Amino acid sequence: MTAATALIQAKDLCFGYGDGFELRVADLTVRPGQVLLLRGPSGCGKTTLLRLLAGLLTPAAGSVRVLEKDLAQLSVSASRALRLREMGLVFQDFALIDYLTAEENVALPAKFAGGAAPDPAYLQRLQEELDLTPLWQRRVTRLSQGEQQRVAIARALSGRPRCVLADEPTASLDPRRRDRVVDLLKNYAVSEQAAVVLVTHDPALWQGFSEVLDLGDEEVAAP
Amino acid sequence: MKSWRAAWTLALRYTLRHPLRSGLLAAALGLVMALPWGLRSVVDAADAAMRERAAATPLVLGRRGSALDLVLTALHFRQPPPAAMTLGDARAACRRSEAVSVPVYVRFQARGFPIVGTELDYFSQRRLTLAAGRAFTQLGDCVVGAAVAEKLGLQPGSALISSPEQSFDLDGVYPLKMRVTGVLAAGGQSDDHAVFADLKTTWLIEGLAHGHQDMAQAGDEAVLSRDAANGEVVANASVRLYNEVTEANRNSFHFHGDFEDLPVTAALIWPVDARADALITARFRDPDEPLQIVSPAEEVAGLMASLFQLERLVLGLLALASATALLVCGLVFGLSFRLRRDQFTTLEEIGVSRAALRGVKLTEIALVLILAAGLATVGVALVAAAAPTLVRLTLS
Numbered sequence: 373m374t375a376a377t378a379l380i381q382a383k384d385l386c387f388g389y390g391d392g393f394e395l396r397v398a399d400l401t402v403r404p405g406q407v408l409l410l411r412g413p414s415g416c417g418k419t420t421l422l423r424l425l426a427g428l429l430t431p432a433a434g435s436v437r438v439l440e441k442d443l444a445q446l447s448v449s450a451s452r453a454l455r456l457r458e459m460g461l462v463f464q465d466f467a468l469i470d471y472l473t474a475e476e477n478v479a480l481p482a483k484f485a486g487g488a489a490p491d492p493a494y495l496q497r498l499q500e501e502l503d504l505t506p507l508w509q510r511r512v513t514r515l516s517q518g519e520q521q522r523v524a525i526a527r528a529l530s531g532r533p534r535c536v537l538a539d540e541p542t543a544s545l546d547p548r549r550r551d552r553v554v555d556l557l558k559n560y561a562v563s564e565q566a567a568v569v570l571v572t573h574d575p576a577l578w579q580g581f582s583e584v585l586d587l588g589d590e591e592v593a594a595p
Numbered sequence: 596m597k598s599w600r601a602a603w604t605l606a607l608r609y610t611l612r613h614p615l616r617s618g619l620l621a622a623a624l625g626l627v628m629a630l631p632w633g634l635r636s637v638v639d640a641a642d643a644a645m646r647e648r649a650a651a652t653p654l655v656l657g658r659r660g661s662a663l664d665l666v667l668t669a670l671h672f673r674q675p676p677p678a679a680m681t682l683g684d685a686r687a688a689c690r691r692s693e694a695v696s697v698p699v700y701v702r703f704q705a706r707g708f709p710i711v712g713t714e715l716d717y718f719s720q721r722r723l724t725l726a727a728g729r730a731f732t733q734l735g736d737c738v739v740g741a742a743v744a745e746k747l748g749l750q751p752g753s754a755l756i757s758s759p760e761q762s763f764d765l766d767g768v769y770p771l772k773m774r775v776t777g778v779l780a781a782g783g784q785s786d787d788h789a790v791f792a793d794l795k796t797t798w799l800i801e802g803l804a805h806g807h808q809d810m811a812q813a814g815d816e817a818v819l820s821r822d823a824a825n826g827e828v829v830a831n832a833s834v835r836l837y838n839e840v841t842e843a844n845r846n847s848f849h850f851h852g853d854f855e856d857l858p859v860t861a862a863l864i865w866p867v868d869a870r871a872d873a874l875i876t877a878r879f880r881d882p883d884e885p886l887q888i889v890s891p892a893e894e895v896a897g898l899m900a901s902l903f904q905l906e907r908l909v910l911g912l913l914a915l916a917s918a919t920a921l922l923v924c925g926l927v928f929g930l931s932f933r934l935r936r937d938q939f940t941t942l943e944e945i946g947v948s949r950a951a952l953r954g955v956k957l958t959e960i961a962l963v964l965i966l967a968a969g970l971a972t973v974g975v976a977l978v979a980a981a982a983p984t985l986v987r988l989t990l991s
Binding site: 426428448449452453454455456457459461463467468469470471472476480481483484485486511527 | 600601604605613937942944945947948949
């Protein structure tokens with residue numbers, strides 16, 4: 373795999389829930405170091421597309437390739453292993469484990485992945501960049517929405533995944549922290565040569581991204 | 596392997612951070628585990644205590660009636676006692692060449708412990724030794740069991756007052772202040788929980804003997820008439836009756852009637868050999884005979900057979916209750932996992948394997964089971980330690 377090879381690629385995707393909603397994506401490619409912004413109004417299918425890219429939903433037609441692996445060809449366990457080791461997911465509702473501390477939540481994927489423990493210096497840097505240091509030992513139920521969102525971002529990045537799929541990762545953040553998180557994701561993509569897909573409906577974030585996919589269109593293709 | 600460690604850590608965190616839920620579940624399961632074991636240990640303790648004492652007492656003579664009541668009173672001092680017989684009956688049951696016969700009179704209590712009126716042979720036949728002091732030798736003396744001494748803080752020289760039967764009955768039994776002359780060494784039997792006194796002392800408590808001020812010295816206010824010629828004095832109720840036997844008033848105590856006619860509850864009989872045993876037993880075979888002779892071993896065997904049947908029934912019911920409790924616990928686990936479905940979905944979505952997720956759930960169940968087993972073990976150990984006392988309390 374060369375540096376220019378797509379880490380995430382979707383072609384001729386088609387998906388529907390059977391209630392009239394239909395998502396069609398002709399072509400989506402995210403290469404190492406790129407951050408793709410998925411935007412569009414609520415209900416247009418941003419989260420659905422993200423879940424298709426993560427292998428959490430199966431498309432009715434078309435294909436999704438992650439790290440050159442066709443998700444449709446992977447077994448359930450291989451698909452899970454790929455997500456655990458190579459993908460970092462930020463869920464819209466944070467999906468933290470409520471009886472664990474921030475630190476334990478962040479360490480969870482690495483613990484289950486079974487590989488080497490994350491580099492402590494890297495984790496320390498992540499804590500500082502997300503302003504989590506004073507919250508590190510607190511149970512997540514005692515954190516505010518914004519703090520929980522930052523913990524969820526730290527969890528997604530803790531294993532240094534090659535692909536990051538972030539669903540509205542700044543929805544609960546104040547403007548200053550929102551900008552810092554966007555910078556963090558952009559820098560992460562470059563420094564780790566990772567593919568980052570960021571979903572947002574916040575127009576304030578729409579500036580400053582070279583790769584943008586508008587899902588409001590009938591059928592869209594990423595640049 | 597590492598994912599199993601992660602599953603273990605996650606399950607442990609959940610269990611520790613929900614102590615009330617985990618504790619309640621463990622307690623419920625622990626109870627389910629402990630009940631059959633606890634019941635068994637109590638039944639075993641009852642069996643051991645009953646059989647040991649029964650085997651050490653070949654025959655018991657008493658008034659005809661419930662043989663089991665007679666055995667429980669004669670061996671374990673259970674109250675209320677069955678109807679009494681006379682000391683003469685007890686003496687006539689066997690000749691000295693045939694058996695050692697020791698009368699016991701169990702009717703009164705002192706601060707919740709039975710007072711056993713008997714003779715000094717009782718101690719030698721039961722192989723009881725004194726840990727402190729001496730045996731009773733005089734009217735008003737008593738020897739207390741080890742548990743009585745410990746619980747009431749008694750030692751040789753202490754005083755122990757018998758309990759009145761009815762506080763407001765003028766015609767009832769009045770308390771007697773007894774001297775504790777000795778404390779028995781602990782033997783782990785019913786003797787530890789009893790107060791022993793001479794038969795005469797128990798008759799004194801009953802009012803069959805009494806001591807009062809010297810009527811020759813009594814003032815006119817207490818005397819209704821004096822017959823100087825015959826030395827007879829008729830006194831009224833103001834004559835002072837003694838409720839304690841002292842050096843000064845001992846000689847004033849006297850019995851009205853013949854000792855042979857005074858009551859005893861039972862006679863414990865140790866025949867010298869099997870022939871004597873058969874002869875003594877044969878004497879009371881006639882169902883019209885007002886006295887009966889029973890073999891405690893046989894009575895206890897019958898009682899234990901009933902107890903084991905009852906235990907089987909209780910164990911059957913416990914099995915049903917346990918099954919219900921297990922189903923409820925299973926339901927609680929199931930509901931708990933269902934309530935946390937979002938968390939397990941999150942774990943699935945970040946890529947945790949199905950096996951590891953099953954591992955989390957199984958480890959949580961295992962942790963609660965281990966905690967329950969620990970609680971059950973402690974509970975059973977406590978019940979086993981307390982079983983002899985529970986049995987003794989039940990018997991008495």
